[in-house]
Amino acid sequence: MQEHTGAPLSATQPPGDGDVTRTRPRARVLAWYVIAAVVVLVVDQASKVWALTALEGEPGVSLVGDLLGLRLIRNSGAAFSIGDSMTWVMTLVAIVVTLAILAVAPRIGSARWGLALGLLLGGSLGNLFDRFFREPGPLEGHVVDFIDYGGLFVGNVADIAIVGGALLLLWLVFTNTGMDGSHPQHAADRRHAKEDTDE
Secondary structure (H helix, E strand, O other): OOOOOOOOOOOOOOOOOOHHHHHHHHHHHHHHHHHHHHHHHHHHHHHHHHHHHHHOOOOOOEEEEOEEEEEEEEOOEEEEOOOOOOOHHHHHHHHHHHHHHHHHHHHOOOOOHHHHHHHHHHHHHHHHHHHOOOOOOOOOOEEEEEEEEOOOOOOOOHHHHHEEEEEEEHHHHHHOOOOOOOOHHHHHHHHHHHHHOOO
């Protein structure tokens, strides 16, 4: 006779199946992070190659009147042509930011956080690629900018991703959404409501 010392194992649920179930949502979250970063990086670099080919020597192309256009520049500063003459400093800052985003990746448990940080990572890598591989040389390469916002500043796809990721990040913080997707305040409210009901 077999002695039963615990709950029997189901034929359809092998040992460790719970770990696999928990891993699947985690994989989907990281997929948002990786896919967002890769898409931004590829689109950014492809658009820069196009801009260098199509806009070199052109005075500018109007898209929406005086509000939006295309104008090729090589930016030695930060995003949106800020911080000229400090190229190597901007490069070091971009490296630190990129490493920080990579460091927090293991803590991501929410698809929205994955998307936000993926956008930031892709944008940071897009401009960092220019710093290393474009003229005049490593750490001092000029970023290719070509989206002209009414003459106020000129940016690129990486800049758009960085701003979009930052805004999404601010929204997540403002709505008290944890990196694991939890809402501590909502959980506390439900707990208090349950306590009141029990009383």
